[in-house]
Amino acid sequence: MLKKIFISAVLLLAVLSFVVSLLKGNNNNEKTVTVPDRVAVINIDGTIVCGADSKDSLFNQASVVTSGSIMRQIREAAADDSVKALLLRIDSGGGSATAAEEVGRELARFKEQTKKPIVACMGNMGASAAYWIAACSSDKIYANATTLTGSIGVYMPYMNTEELFKKIGITSDKIKSGPYKDIMTPDRKMTAEEKEILQNIVDEIYDQFVYTVAAGRRMETSKVRAIADGRIYTGRQAKNIGLVDELGDYYDALAAAGALGKINPGKDGLPPVKEREKQQPWEYFLSAEIAKMIKGQLLEQFQSGFLGTAPAVQNMTR
Numbered sequence: 001m002l003k004k005i006f007i008s009a010v011l012l013l014a015v016l017s018f019v020v021s022l023l024k025g026n027n028n029n030e031k032t033v034t035v036p037d038r039v040a041v042i043n044i045d046g047t048i049v050c051g052a053d054s055k056d057s058l059f060n061q062a063s064v065v066t067s068g069s070i071m072r073q074i075r076e077a078a079a080d081d082s083v084k085a086l087l088l089r090i091d092s093g094g095g096s097a098t099a100a101e102e103v104g105r106e107l108a109r110f111k112e113q114t115k116k117p118i119v120a121c122m123g124n125m126g127a128s129a130a131y132w133i134a135a136c137s138s139d140k141i142y143a144n145a146t147t148l149t150g151s152i153g154v155y156m157p158y159m160n161t162e163e164l165f166k167k168i169g170i171t172s173d174k175i176k177s178g179p180y181k182d183i184m185t186p187d188r189k190m191t192a193e194e195k196e197i198l199q200n201i202v203d204e205i206y207d208q209f210v211y212t213v214a215a216g217r218r219m220e221t222s223k224v225r226a227i228a229d230g231r232i233y234t235g236r237q238a239k240n241i242g243l244v245d246e247l248g249d250y251y252d253a254l255a256a257a258g259a260l261g262k263i264n265p266g267k268d269g270l271p272p273v274k275e276r277e278k279q280q281p282w283e284y285f286l287s288a289e290i291a292k293m294i295k296g297q298l299l300e301q302f303q304s305g306f307l308g309t310a311p312a313v314q315n316m317t318r
Helices: 002-024 067-079 097-114 129-137 162-167 192-217 221-227 235-240 250-260 281-306 310-317
Strands: 038-045 047-049 064-066 083-092 118-127 140-143 148-150 232-234 273-275
Touching: 038 064, 038 067, 038 250, 047 067, 047 097, 047 129, 064 067, 067 083, 067 097, 083 129, 083 250, 097 118, 097 129, 097 192, 118 129, 118 250, 129 148, 129 192, 140 235, 140 250, 148 235, 192 221, 232 235
Parallel strands: 038 083, 038 273, 047 064, 083 118, 118 140, 118 148
Antiparallel strands: 148 232
16 A cells, blocks of 8 residues: 555656646756856845745745855855856845855855856845955956945844833843843843943954955955945945945846856857746745645545545544
């Protein structure tokens, strides 16, 4: 019976996979023939957060990007002999400093292991943690004149709701293991000692940000610190102060990456590209439907083969 169930499941998966491939069409850029030299394009869209590489969902395709997703794509590019250059296509207002540090470490490893060029280009925004990623290892940074970038700085938000709680008659207390365990709790004022602790943390991360930009942009630390007061700059302003190399769009940056990687351009003057495809909306729904069908089939097989009829199972579990 187990063999029958296994064979049925395999056949069902094969049929459904065939249906998906027919609906999707031949969109796979990875041909069996020889792959030409190309630029690996990594899209960094939305808030940058720490997290594992996971498939986009229908509802968050443009809201967040995880460090795990970016790091995996960097490693895939490093392992692909056809990739001769890396292009970071950024449209992000920032996010987690730790996520930026993780991605920055992978970019440095890519550069050290492959000796291949990295180019960054920024769309609407490339600020804060997004600029950290752009600046840390890029040979060239492109931005539009109207791009918002910079925002070199760190902050920790917190809220004090103590007075509001008093007005509505809410009191709170807690049992804690140490004096600083409830630091940044919203139901009381922060002490001077607590503020000092957090300020030291912010200052340390800020220093790391400044040093990263200074090293990546080959600028004096003092010069970076002078412009790193948290403000944003336009792309044109950023170019004038050394945070951006060239004003241009995605295609300008792609052409530059191809030239740095010594890649022969196509008829359009641009190098071939390797880029992770995003799933189409119908694919999310189809995948969910397939999962439900497989689950239903397997459950039916198990119930009928080992536990009798479904009503009998229901009686057993009540």
